[in-house]
Amino acid sequence: MYDRLAREQRAGEAILELPVWPGDTSWSSIYLWYVTRYRNPLLNGYSPAVPRDYAGRIFQPLYPLDFGEMRRPQYDLLRRQGVRFIVFHEEAYPPQVSQFPVRLATENLRNSPFLETLASEPPLWLFRLRDEVPQAAPTFAATSPIGSLWEGELSLAPPGQRRADPLASDGAVATYPAGRAGIINRPIPRRVFPTGSFRVQARFLAADGRPFPGLGLTVKNAESGLVLATTALAAAAAGNGLVDLTTTFALAEPTPIFVELTTDGSSPVNWDFLLLTFADEPEPRLAWEVEDLWHMGRTVADPEASGGLAVQLDPERDPHDFAFSGPNRLLPAGSWTATLRFMAAPPAVERFEVAVGGAASAPLAAAPLPPLPAPSGPGYQEVAVPFTIERSAPLRLRVFFPGRRRLLLDRVVVTPR
Numbered sequence: 001m002y003d004r005l006a007r008e009q010r011a012g013e014a015i016l017e018l019p020v021w022p023g024d025t026s027w028s029s030i031y032l033w034y035v036t037r038y039r040n041p042l043l044n045g046y047s048p049a050v051p052r053d054y055a056g057r058i059f060q061p062l063y064p065l066d067f068g069e070m071r072r073p074q075y076d077l078l079r080r081q082g083v084r085f086i087v088f089h090e091e092a093y094p095p096q097v098s099q100f101p102v103r104l105a106t107e108n109l110r111n112s113p114f115l116e117t118l119a120s121e122p123p124l125w126l127f128r129l130r131d132e133v134p135q136a137a138p139t140f141a142a143t144s145p146i147g148s149l150w151e152g153e154l155s156l157a158p159p160g161q162r163r164a165d166p167l168a169s170d171g172a173v174a175t176y177p178a179g180r181a182g183i184i185n186r187p188i189p190r191r192v193f194p195t196g197s198f199r200v201q202a203r204f205l206a207a208d209g210r211p212f213p214g215l216g217l218t219v220k221n222a223e224s225g226l227v228l229a230t231t232a233l234a235a236a237a238a239g240n241g242l243v244d245l246t247t248t249f250a251l252a253e254p255t256p257i258f259v260e261l262t263t264d265g266s267s268p269v270n271w272d273f274l275l276l277t278f279a280d281e282p283e284p285r286l287a288w289e290v291e292d293l294w295h296m297g298r299t300v301a302d303p304e305a306s307g308g309l310a311v312q313l314d315p316e317r318d319p320h321d322f323a324f325s326g327p328n329r330l331l332p333a334g335s336w337t338a339t340l341r342f343m344a345a346p347p348a349v350e351r352f353e354v355a356v357g358g359a360a361s362a363p364l365a366a367a368p369l370p371p372l373p374a375p376s377g378p379g380y381q382e383v384a385v386p387f388t389i390e391r392s393a394p395l396r397l398r399v400f401f402p403g404r405r406r407l408l409l410d411r412v413v414v415t416p417r
Helices: 002-008 026-038 054-067 072-080 103-110
Strands: 014-018 083-089 115-121 124-129 148-151 161-164 172-176 188-193 196-205 215-221 227-233 242-251 255-263 269-278 287-289 298-301 309-313 322-331 334-344 351-356 365-368 381-389 393-400 407-416
Touching (some): 026 083, 072 083, 072 124, 083 103, 103 124, 148 188, 196 215, 196 255, 215 242, 227 242, 255 269, 269 322, 309 322, 322 407, 334 351, 351 381
Parallel strands (some): 014 083
Antiparallel strands (some): 083 124, 148 269, 161 172, 215 255, 287 407, 309 407, 334 381, 351 365
16 A cells, blocks of 8 residues: 555655544554655654644644545645545544444445545555546545444433343433432534434433433534524423434534433433434344454455455454444344454354444353354354343443454344344
8 A cells, every 4th residue: 555655655645644633643653664664754644742833734634534525624634734535544534523423424425525545455445536636526425334322321410320131221320309400411422424314312211210301402513602503392291201302414524513412300310322324224223244344454355255345353462352343223122133254263262242332342142153064164153142022222232352363254244033
């Protein structure tokens, strides 16, 4: 990748490394490793003392590119800065950059009328700015099958308290007493979301069979305070013991947003979670490519894999931790089977887990990845984990990778039993 860049780059040209960071984070120091080998001038990089004008001059104007969104202002800025090539690093794309995994950004970049896709050598992409400015306005149609999940007990505001609930997402809720009306949460997620239409859902649980209070949900622009969407429910009987407050909103450009949840104080309230997903994504979704999830390892081409891609983990390079997690999408109550397609040589040392809720949730069910039968030789195989959930909840699937053998992870499918 960088060898090709060295051949095609003109004297004096700088390159842009994506994702773009504020400049003093260790993530952008990854780019400097390539500088030590190839001596490429960078528009953005790492410095323990970032120039005062860097944020306003480079980082903020180019931040939409972290979602793969290039418009005319970004194109013009890069041209003025003498940039013709962009290198995108999938390995430098943690949740601090975006609420959605890297595939959304790379799909938008690949489809940009301002860019030519020159090469992809995981985990790197090479793009070149087109010489002629396109006349058509760019569109950003990429979405993600992953949800952005926020647990209530981690985002409560006084006088809320954490209370254990074995049927709640992540095993706990934020509980609030009756008699006090107003906002019950810290402003979350307070993160930048990409262009698109989104669904936001807040789950509330009845307090000991008592009625629900009047509840409200409002989505706001975190910079201007402008209301993007709002919905409310009047006080009502508990019914089946839960209520989902749901609305949609749309963003025409990357925008920082936050959600406020309110109660009229007429009854106690238990807040379980807040979940944001792309509105066009089907509900429920029951199949995911591992490369679309938050994952370690590298996305590699494999004609035998579903969709032609798989995620490869190597003991010498990748951390010994959970290889992937997600999708943080709502699954209805019932009995299910989660099936993982993977490839690895014996012996079996990993485990496939199913949980509901956030990262702290204990698994509902788990199974080791079985070794291949000796006569079969290398190839993909499957491991199935049956599980039951008593009320609809955000699904979390994960594989623990102890780092004792190379592992290829392909696809996860959930089917009713």
